[in-house]
Amino acid sequence: MTTALITGAxxxxxxxxxxxxxxxxxxxxxxxxxxxxxxxxxxxxxxRHGIEAEVLTADLSEDKxxxxxxxxxxxxxxxxDLLVNNAGFGNKGRYLDVPMADELNMLxxxxxxxxxxxxxxxxxxxxxxxxGVVNVASVAAFVPRGTYGASKAWVVQFTQGAAKDLAGSxxxxxxxxxxxxxxxxxxxxxxxxxxxxxxxxLDADKLVATALADLARGKSVSIxxxxxxxxxxxxxxxxxGLLGGVTSKTGRKYGPQ
Numbered sequence: 001m002t003t004a005l006i007t008g009a010x011x012x013x014x015x016x017x018x019x020x021x022x023x024x025x026x027x028x029x030x031x032x033x034x035x036x037x038x039x040x041x042x043x044x045x046x047x048r049h050g051i052e053a054e055v056l057t058a059d060l061s062e063d064k065x066x067x068x069x070x071x072x073x074x075x076x077x078x079x080x081d082l083l084v085n086n087a088g089f090g091n092k093g094r095y096l097d098v099p100m101a102d103e104l105n106m107l108x109x110x111x112x113x114x115x116x117x118x119x120x121x122x123x124x125x126x127x128x129x130x131x132g133v134v135n136v137a138s139v140a141a142f143v144p145r146g147t148y149g150a151s152k153a154w155v156v157q158f159t160q161g162a163a164k165d166l167a168g169s170x171x172x173x174x175x176x177x178x179x180x181x182x183x184x185x186x187x188x189x190x191x192x193x194x195x196x197x198x199x200x201x202l203d204a205d206k207l208v209a210t211a212l213a214d215l216a217r218g219k220s221v222s223i224x225x226x227x228x229x230x231x232x233x234x235x236x237x238x239x240x241g242l243l244g245g246v247t248s249k250t251g252r253k254y255g256p257q
Contacts, residue, residue: 005029005080008087010037016204027052060113061105073120083121086136110151129170137175163220179228
């Protein structure tokens with residue numbers, strides 16, 4: 001049986017990855033900050049699917065949290081075959097309205113943790129000649145929209161570059177770029193969602209199914225829905241100056257309230 005490690009595993013996209021991978025027979029290492037929720041999730045997945053679910057409590061906004069996950073990923077006696085870097089969050093407010101400490105925490109989780117954990121996992125995977133990494137980004141990566149979008153753009157660019165460097169090694173890397181998904185993300189950030197049109201919401205379980213299929217096909221970037229693929233196609237042909245104004249207005253309409 002193979003083992004998958006998932007960060008931000010207790011809710012939303014991370015929990016959907018855990019459900020799907022457990023159902024497919026993978027053992028799991030579940031990473032999040034809340035030990036009690038992790039234990040409840042691990043017990044449920046073990047009882048339902050008969051897999052082993054290990055709990056690792058870690059805060060990826062802190063060096064010791066990142067180091068703890070790095071240590072698990074580099075354990076030669078318990079190799080990890082699939083890493084899902086899903087942990088992340090949003091900040092409510094425009095640039096200069098968000099405290100600098102919060103902006104730096106975001107970069108720590110979205111960029112530094114992704115770099116360090118991907119590197120820790122990929123080194124062993126390359127030695128074994130197999131493995132995969134899914135780095136959860138966002139369609140916000142493709143539009144000029146504050147620190148969140150900038151950090152997710154970094155995730156996409158880093159993942160694509162690393163995927164090219166590891167081509168032929170047996171290690172697959174993919175950036176997953178969803179749109180709006182019904183999770184705890186917006187609630188935790190204090191963002192209103194009542195003004196977001198129904199058609200823009202994605203189902204987390206369907207999203208994960210598409211993502212895993214795209215990883216198996218060797219894609220380095222996955223936009224797991226035709227609606228968002230069409231929107232991102234329009235983004236590519238829209239002048240950057242115009243796009244900046246449009247995304248600013250859209251952010252005020254569909255962003256934090």
